[in-house]
Amino acid sequence: xxTRTDAPYRLSHLRAxxxxxxxxxxxxxxxxxxxxxxxxxxxxxxxxxxxxxxAFWPCKLPFPVMHIDTGHNYDEVIAFRDEEVxxxxxxxxxxxxxxxxxxxxxxxxxxxxxxRNRIQTPVLLEAIEENGFDAVFGGARRDEEKARAKxxxxxxxxxxxxxxxxxxxxxxxSLYNARHHRGEHLRxxxxxxxxxxxIWEYIRADDVRIAPLYFAHQREVVRRxxxxxxxxxxxxLGDDEEVETRTVRFRTIGxxxxxxxxxxxxxxLDQIVDEVAATxxxxxxxxxxxxxxxxxxxxxxxxxxYF
Numbered sequence: 001x002x003t004r005t006d007a008p009y010r011l012s013h014l015r016a017x018x019x020x021x022x023x024x025x026x027x028x029x030x031x032x033x034x035x036x037x038x039x040x041x042x043x044x045x046x047x048x049x050x051x052x053x054x055a056f057w058p059c060k061l062p063f064p065v066m067h068i069d070t071g072h073n074y075d076e077v078i079a080f081r082d083e084e085v086x087x088x089x090x091x092x093x094x095x096x097x098x099x100x101x102x103x104x105x106x107x108x109x110x111x112x113x114x115x116r117n118r119i120q121t122p123v124l125l126e127a128i129e130e131n132g133f134d135a136v137f138g139g140a141r142r143d144e145e146k147a148r149a150k151x152x153x154x155x156x157x158x159x160x161x162x163x164x165x166x167x168x169x170x171x172x173x174s175l176y177n178a179r180h181h182r183g184e185h186l187r188x189x190x191x192x193x194x195x196x197x198x199i200w201e202y203i204r205a206d207d208v209r210i211a212p213l214y215f216a217h218q219r220e221v222v223r224r225x226x227x228x229x230x231x232x233x234x235x236x237l238g239d240d241e242e243v244e245t246r247t248v249r250f251r252t253i254g255x256x257x258x259x260x261x262x263x264x265x266x267x268x269l270d271q272i273v274d275e276v277a278a279t280x281x282x283x284x285x286x287x288x289x290x291x292x293x294x295x296x297x298x299x300x301x302x303x304x305x306y307f
Contacts, residue, residue: 227260
């Protein structure tokens with residue numbers, strides 16, 4: 001019987017995705033002068049941060065993380081963000097939407113159902129320009145939404161921060177073109193080839209820390225636009241809206257006034273993996289109010305400079 005041990009080493013699906021993401025993160029650190037990683041406290045950005053820390057372990061992350069703070073966050077998410085920043089000794093840049101509103105730089109929408117998601121874009125672009133960031137890591141995945149699927153891993157943005165899906169570089173053989181002129185930058189998506197199920201299986205396999213809102217818990221909610229919206233100090237209730245207490249969890253986390261929860265009893269990672277494997281609705285399409293504006297809502301916002 002042969003005892004040869006030189007057979008090709010095969011990575012598991014998750015470790016292959018991790019290896020690709022680590023390669024992308026290291027490539028950016030080598031090619032760009034001032035990269036930054038977006039970190040909202042959500043599951044995707046938590047996985048992206050976890051992978052990035054692996055890429056440079058045992059050294060600290062060689063670039064800062066940035067949160068575009070709408071001011072309409074769940075308290076649990078901000079607490080988790082701050083805990084992670086302290087635990088990993090990260091440099092945190094906060095770009096504040098409330099500060100931009102107070103300065104008259106952006107105008108907040110009003111009325112029942114209004115969110116601050118859209119006005120994050122000019123705040124993000126201003127923060128990129130002020131800090132001179134030339135590469136911005138984002139945790140977007142291609143399976144989230146149709147416009148996301150048009151992205152390359154290295155997504156070119158012009159001097160106005162805008163995205164043109166027809167003006168993107170080819171990435172044959174996973175070769176990435178980092179060239180850009182002064183004032184331009186690239187968004188970089190290390191998790192492009194991951195799915196929501198991959199994210200959850202990786203969180204379980206690698207014991208990635210995530211915000212507690214992702215696990216089933218009892219919360220006061222109202223039914224709005226077919227979603228369960230959590231009751232917070234930021235939410236203005238309509239005259240016909242009734243507050244209920246439901247057992248819910250969040251599949252995605254964003255502006256608290258426009259991110260819906262789903263009814264669920266999944267209180268541990270095994271149950272969440274089983275639940276996600278069985279669903280046929282994307283988390284954004286099912287629980288993000290701003291993704292329901294129009295058929296091309298996300299693409300329009302991305303052209304303006306959105307994540």
